[in-house]
Amino acid sequence: MKKDFTFNIKSVSLDENYHPSTNTRITTNFANLARGEYRKANLRNALNMINNRFNALAHWDNTKGERYAVELEIVSVEIGIEDGGESFPSIEILKTNIVDHKTNKRIEGIVGNNFSSYVRDYDFSVLLQEHNKGKSQFSIPDDFGVLHGKLFQSFVNSDTYKQNFKKPPVICLSVSDNKTYNRTENQHPVLGVEYEPNESSLTEQYFKKMGLQVRYFMPQNSAAPLALFFFGDLLNDYSNLELISTISTMETFQKIYRPEIYNANATAGKSYKPNLKNLDHSLTQIVYDREERGKLANEQGKFAQEHFIKPYQTVLEQFSTRYLS
Incomplete structure (x- = not known):
């Protein structure tokens, strides 16, 4: 058996002409928008919302609010399982790129938005449900999220990741509807006011096993805080424009996906x-x-169980035991 899994990356532009391929994770926000009668209008409107929000946040030297445009790439990650060439579709994320119309420069943004994972679908839609079936009190299985966390860290630490991306990922998610968030006195010029939760959520605990920290910020003119999961130092490792590209993209998707909170x-x-x-x-x-989207997450969790978790159980257990986070 190989020392570690290998990873292969494919990317495609997310624009108004995007059509989800048969291999894409169909639970992702962008794949959902890109199907049906209104697919082209959906994508065009979403991209316009992202650009408008970006320019509103990056308002300096930007009098007309038209200086910047955000370009999005869908990054699909396959995991190589055996030396014989077997692979499994593992992760899909968005990468932002920023076009500065004033300087005619294209600035690399951040990878990590709209994070989705087959193994994560399995953990939450299959494993967690089966573990609690017929029980009166909710509980979490032993080692819940450990395999997924180690697979993710293996990818981020891989040569494949480092050859394709300059900085570690930042994953932006919605706040949890069963937690209370309290505003602090801390304020960032781009990310806005920081909030702190009253207690840790299951999502926080799950992402911690991926090696990620979390902070909560509400940008100016936003309706609610966003959860930002990251490695290192969120406020100093990324430029203002990089952070704005992440905020404008994910806030737009959350307005569409969770308007009760973000709109x-x-x-x-x-x-x-x-x-x-x-x-x-x-x-x-x-x-x-x-x-x-909720139904498809369950289907794709079962797909991961059938085509990845069960057939490669021994290999995955050996990897999880050997890999040090």
């Missing part, structure tokens, strides 16, 4: 508890099938 008509106060049943929110002009 709410009232902004988060000093003490904030997200509410997915909040009726006081606005809808975007973008068609998004949230119910379908």
Whole structure:
């Protein structure tokens, strides 16, 4: 058996002409938007929202609010399993690139947005559900998220990652609707006001096993804080434009996916508890099938179980035991 898994990266532009391939993870936000009768309008409107938000945040030397445009790449990661060439579709993420129309320069952004993973789908949609089936009290399986965390860290530490990306990933997610977030006095010029949760969430614990820290910030004119998962020093390792590319992209998707929180008509106060049943929110002009996305996550979790977890159980156990985070 090889010392470690190998990784192969493929990328495709996410623009209004994007069509999901048969190999893409169909639960991802961008794949959901790119299907159906309104696919082209969905993508065009989402990209316009991202650009408008980027220019609003990067307002210096940008009087007309048209200086920048964000280009997105869908990065698909396959994991090589055996020397015989077997592989499995592992992760899909977005990478941002920034076009500066004033200087005619293209600036590399950050990879990590819209993070999605087959093994994560398996953990939450299959393993966690089976573990709690028929039980009166919710609990978490032993070593929950350990394999996924080590696979992710193996990828980020791989030569493949380092050859394709200059900096570690930043993964931006929604806040949890069962936690309370309290505003602090700390404020960043781009990320905005920092919030702190009253307790750790299952998502936090899961991403910690991926080697990631988390901080919560609410940018100017946002409705709610965003969760930013990262390695190293979030505030000093990335430029303002890099951070804005991540914020503008993920905030747009969250307005579409969770309008009750991120397109709410009232902004988060000093003490904030997200509410997915909040009726006081606005809808975007973008068609998004949230119910379908939930069903597909379960299907893809079962796909991972059948084609990756079960057939390679011994290999995965040996890897998980050997790999040091």
